[in-house]
Amino acid sequence: MQTRGCGHICGESSPGIGEAGKTGEWRDSYPLIDLRKCTPAKQNKPACFQCWLYCPDAVISKTIPVQVNLEYCKGCGICAEVCPVHAITMVAEETSCSS
Amino acid sequence: MIDKKSGSNSDIQILDGNRAAAIGAKLSRVQVIAAYPITPQTPVTEALSEFVERGELDAQYIAVESEHSALAVCTSASIAGARAFTATSSHGLAYMHEMLHWAAGTRLPLVLACVNRAIGAPWNVLNDQQDSISQRDTGWIQIYARNNQEILDSVIQAYKIAETVYVPVMICYDGYILSHTEMPVAIPLQQDVDRFLPQYRPHTILDSSNPKNYNLVTLANPRINAEGVLCHGYMELRYLLQEALQNSRETIRKVGQEFGELFGRSYTDLLWKEKMEDADIVIVAMGSLAMEAIVASKMLREEGYKTGVLGLRLFRPFPKADVLKALSKSRLVVIFDKNISYGSEGAVCSEIKAALYGSQVNAAIRNFIVGLGGRDVTAREMADAVKKSIASLTEGVPNKGYPEWICHI
Numbered sequence: 001m002q003t004r005g006c007g008h009i010c011g012e013s014s015p016g017i018g019e020a021g022k023t024g025e026w027r028d029s030y031p032l033i034d035l036r037k038c039t040p041a042k043q044n045k046p047a048c049f050q051c052w053l054y055c056p057d058a059v060i061s062k063t064i065p066v067q068v069n070l071e072y073c074k075g076c077g078i079c080a081e082v083c084p085v086h087a088i089t090m091v092a093e094e095t096s097c098s099s
Numbered sequence: 100m101i102d103k104k105s106g107s108n109s110d111i112q113i114l115d116g117n118r119a120a121a122i123g124a125k126l127s128r129v130q131v132i133a134a135y136p137i138t139p140q141t142p143v144t145e146a147l148s149e150f151v152e153r154g155e156l157d158a159q160y161i162a163v164e165s166e167h168s169a170l171a172v173c174t175s176a177s178i179a180g181a182r183a184f185t186a187t188s189s190h191g192l193a194y195m196h197e198m199l200h201w202a203a204g205t206r207l208p209l210v211l212a213c214v215n216r217a218i219g220a221p222w223n224v225l226n227d228q229q230d231s232i233s234q235r236d237t238g239w240i241q242i243y244a245r246n247n248q249e250i251l252d253s254v255i256q257a258y259k260i261a262e263t264v265y266v267p268v269m270i271c272y273d274g275y276i277l278s279h280t281e282m283p284v285a286i287p288l289q290q291d292v293d294r295f296l297p298q299y300r301p302h303t304i305l306d307s308s309n310p311k312n313y314n315l316v317t318l319a320n321p322r323i324n325a326e327g328v329l330c331h332g333y334m335e336l337r338y339l340l341q342e343a344l345q346n347s348r349e350t351i352r353k354v355g356q357e358f359g360e361l362f363g364r365s366y367t368d369l370l371w372k373e374k375m376e377d378a379d380i381v382i383v384a385m386g387s388l389a390m391e392a393i394v395a396s397k398m399l400r401e402e403g404y405k406t407g408v409l410g411l412r413l414f415r416p417f418p419k420a421d422v423l424k425a426l427s428k429s430r431l432v433v434i435f436d437k438n439i440s441y442g443s444e445g446a447v448c449s450e451i452k453a454a455l456y457g458s459q460v461n462a463a464i465r466n467f468i469v470g471l472g473g474r475d476v477t478a479r480e481m482a483d484a485v486k487k488s489i490a491s492l493t494e495g496v497p498n499k500g501y502p503e504w505i506c507h508i
Contacts, residue, residue, distance in 0.1 A: 006330045009265060009339050010205040011317045012303055015310050016325030 018072070023057070027075030029090040031068055037087035041065040051079035051088065109285040109362070116277035119247040119284050120186060120212040120270070121146035123254025125156050126292040127210075130181040133161040133172035137191040138224045139274040140214040144186065166191040170198035170211075177207040178313065180306075182258065182299040185209070188274060189216035189230045196234065199267075203238030203340060205314060206302060208261030209268075210254060211239070215386065215437075216274040217472040225473020226274040228386060232414075232438040232446045234269070238340050240347060241415040243386040244272040245371065247284045249412075252364055255287070258296055259354045264347040265302050266340070271414075273387040273437075275473070287362050295361050344416045351413060369418040370425055371410030374400065378407025381426055381462075382485060383434040385411040385447055388470065392435065394478035399485055406485065411447060419454040426455065429462045433488045435481060436502070437470045444502045452498065463492055466502035480505055 031051075035041040039048035041064060052062045059069040060079060068079075080088040114122070121143050124132070132151070134144040150156035159176075163169045166187050173183035187195060192213055202209050213231045217223040231241060240260065244250040250272050257268035272278060305311060320332040331339070352367055359365025373393050375381070380399070382392045389410030399406040409425050411418075426432060432455075436445020443449065448466035455462065465488040470476040484505060 005321070005335070006324075006328050008331060009302055009336070009343075011314045011331075011333075011336060013312045013315065013324050013330065014326060015312055018325045021322065 022071050023074050024069075024071045027070075027073060027093060029075045029077070029092045030070060030073060031075070031077070031079050031088045032091045033066065033068070034087045034089070035065050037085045038065060038083075039085060039087075048084065050082045050084060054078050054082045108288050108291070110288075111283050111285050113281045114247055114251075114284040115142070115279050115281045116244075116247045116250050116272050117142040117214065117279070118146055119251040120214075120254055120272070121150070122286060123251040124184045124210070124212075125150050126251075126287060126289060127184075127255050127258045127296060128182065128293075129156070129158055129184040129210075131159045131161065131173065131176035131183040132185065133163050133169040133176070133183070134185045134187065135163055135166045135169050135191060137166070137188050139216055139226075139278045140186050140188040140191065140212070142278070143212055143214070147184075166194040167198055170195045170202060170209075173209050174198060174202050174205065174207055177202075177209055178205065178301070178303070178305045180299070180301050180304045183209055184211075186212035186214065188214040189218050189224075192230045192234060193218060196237070199234055199237035199239060201314070202267045204336070206265040206340065206343070207267060208258070208265055208299070210257040210261060211267065211269045212250075212254065213269050213271045214274045214278045215271055223472040224274075226276055226437070227471045227473070228271065228273075228437040229439070229471070231269060231271045232440075235415055235446065238266065238344065239415065240264075240266050240268040240344065240351070240413075242268065242270050242413055243411060244270060244277065245387055245389050245410060245412075247277055247280075247282050248364070250277065251284055251286065252358065252362070252366065255292055255296060256351075256354050256358050256366060258299075259357075260347065260351050262299055263350045263354070264343050266343050266347060271386065276387045285362075285364075291361055295358065348413075348416055348418060366412070369413045369421050371408070371412055372425060373408040373410070375407035375409065375425060377428075378405050379429055380404055380406045380431045380433070380485065380489065381409050381429045382406060382481065383409045383411065383432060383447060383451060385414060386437070388435055388437060388476060391476055391478050392481060395481035395485065398478060398482045404485070404489070414447075414450075417450045417454070419450075422451060422454045423458050423460065426451075426460050426462060429460065431488060431492060432462045432464050433485050434464065434466045435469050435476070435484070436466060437468075437476075439468050439471070439502070448502065461497070463488075463497045465491065465499065468502050468504045468506075471506075474506065476505070
């Protein structure tokens with residue numbers, strides 16, 4: 001069988017970060033976390049982490065304080081929706097093309 | 100029986116087409132079978148489940164709730180490294196439509212037996228070829244069998260073809276006319292099939308120790324993946340599928356030749372020809388209809404017409420060059436289609452016209468739509484249609500806009 005380029009004949013790849021490129025470029029708003037309200041930061045305990053649990057792109061860390069990887073965060077806003085203490089606000093990016 | 104030419108042993112049994120397909124799959128040592136019963140394909144699934152249950156076939160028979168799932172199971176099995184088989188008809192094939200694209204797009208060498216049946220509405224369970232023709236653009240190789248021997252032989256060859264070019268193959272045969280009609284079939288010995296058909300070697304494999312993503316969102320343009328390798332975009336992968344089909348003709352021919360050397364029945368030619376040497380009037384048909392056309396041609400020969408029959412064995416990829424060569428001496432080509440591309444004409448007719456465009460062959464073309472929903476097609480009707488076409492040549496119209504239907508309107 002003749003192969004060219006990557007040698008693949010179907011869409012295949014190894015699992016890895018950034019398979020689809022830096023998807024943070026797709027974002028039109030980013031999550032801003034108010035650490036005065038965020039439970040793990042406020043209590044200095046590994047608690048809550050609802051944003052980590054629900055983030056569909058797994059870009060939120062389960063740390064104190066939680067951190068968002070903005071290179072890959074697409075700005076979907078699910079973290080802001082699920083935060084029980086309303087610590088997360090979606091803030092519009094200044095330009096439509098953040099890259 | 101020992102074939103004199105190849106020295107190969109075989110056992111002749113009286114079989115219907117469905118049993119022939121099931122035995123073909125068994126001899127190919129399929130490892131996973133997932134199918135959902137539908138008339139007239141049901142006996143294929145029954146036979147295969149019996150083989151598995153009796154321990155004659157070492158395979159997983161996976162019961163599913165629909166044809167869409169059946170092909171999804173086969174697709175998954177194939178990507179995990181198993182040789183998989185399914186069979187369906189009509190609405191079942193329509194229900195598989197989405198998965199047909201996935202299987203071909205992932206380049207999985209599946210084999211599917213399509214027992215050709217009309218498609219609703221209105222409801223009908225009898226034969227025509229509308230079901231498989233409706234799936235012609237899914238990227239599958241399509242082979243049409245004329246008799247039960249060809250069904251069995253084609254299923255075995257299909258695995259070798261599919262696993263060489265990594266394109267799935269659909270073996271199509273007419274419902275009832277072949278599926279439920281018994282005729283003598285030579286069954287090759289397992290040891291000979293094993294010599295002919297090597298173990299399945301997947302082009303890619305899903306393995307838990309080496310995880311992979313398949314068919315993620317693939318953008319139009321090539322892009323660099325996480326490992327820094329430039330990967331094909333959607334369009335490149337689709338080009339490779341087209342290229343694989345274009346180039347598969349040689350593999351199909353070679354596999355047919357190897358089969359002939361081992362079993363004494365050669366499939367080197369992608370077309371079936373009957374009395375074509377001196378024919379200037381050619382009847383074209385696909386599947387069992389090509390056999391009826393031979394009878395019609397004999398009648399016409401007795402009346403003094405120089406007719407021949409061109410039976411299409413391969414529909415996708417369409418053997419353009421072979422068709423062009425076969426029709427080089429014809430002045431009239433009469434094409435019988437058991438399908439209709441509504442608003443246009445029969446699918447075979449369109450292909451023949453496209454093959455002849457720009458060539459030196461200047462034959463008039465006539466197209467008849469016949470046998471839809473199991474309407475009987477007699478040799479006499481076909482002969483009369485050819486004579487009507489000959490008479491119409493005086494009108495000087497080489498290519499009529501729309502086909503004629505042989506029906507009561």
